[in-house]
Amino acid sequence: FMLSLLIGPIVTVNFGISGLFWVIAILSVLALLIVVFLPNAKPRAQYPLSISNFKKILSSDLLRLDLSVFSLHLILTCAFIVMPLLLVNNNIIEIKDNWQMYLPVMILSFIGMLPIIILAEKFNKPKAMLLVSIGVLIVSQILFYNTKLNYTSFFVIMTVFFVAFNALEAMLPSILSRTATSDKRGLAMGMFSTSQFFGAFVGGVFGGLIYNNFGLNSVFLFTTFIAIIWWVIMLTMKQQN
Structure with missing residues (x-):
């Protein structure tokens, strides 16, 4: 990616x-x-695909994780419909030189996500760190909507966004593997991956529609709204051990 x-x-x-x-x-x-x-x-064991087995991956916690990866990639796709336009419209950097912005952002965001992952895994705080990361994601979308952008402000907000994104991208599969039972883990991962790519599809469709009909900044209002709903739903998730 x-x-x-x-x-x-x-x-x-x-x-x-x-x-x-x-x-x-x-x-x-x-x-x-x-x-x-x-x-x-x-495989060491085979489990038949049936309605009863499928129902077992529709538990509330697994569905929350499916919603999480759906929302995360919806927000990502929406954001990247308009982020290149922000760079050009604000005379921040030429499209051909985007990599000069993205490379240091990716390096810094990778470093920034490490404390979140350590707290989630070593100190057994996955739910708290999920909520913190979604909260950081919300802040980044509000800042994109409400900040006068130049090179420095865009760089900082983009880094904040990717700290949250990378942390969530790392934590969600880990939590899923602990939540699903061993005999249903493959099916649960399949549903999880389907939700991820469906989120990217929906984000592309709605991001484009909103941009065309309501303007660039409205996309960030939409992603903020989605992220807030997601955060509220994850409040009710059980703490994973």
Whole structure:
């Protein structure tokens, strides 16, 4: 994901949109080849897919985690519909030089998320750190909406956003693996991944519609609203041990 943010603008500037899709196609073929030649490991146990088994992954806590990854990637996609426009409209940096902004942001945000992960894992505070991270995400969206942007302010807000995003991206699968029972973990992960990509799809659709009809800043109002609802729902989640 981080590499795509850095490489995408460079490929687009040098080879155009069609070049970007050619790169995606080539990477897809490489991914298929990797899957084809992977060793076929036999599962230690097999569990039949049935309605009764499927219902077991619809527990309230697992559904909250599915909602979490859905909301996280909805917000990410919405944000990145308008973030490149913010850079250009505010004369912050040229599109072809976006990587110069994104690279230090990614490095700093990775370092910034480490205390959150340590508190969540070492001190057994996953729920508290989830709520803190969602709260930081809300703050970043409000700042994008309400701040006069220049290079420094954009850099700081983007870093805050990715500290929260990276922490949530790391914590959610870990919490899911502890919440789902061993015999339903694969099915639960499948539902989780589906929710993630569906969130990206919905974010793209609604982000584009809101931008076209109500303007750039309205997208951040929408993402703030989604994040607040998400935070409130996660308040009712049980503490994971």
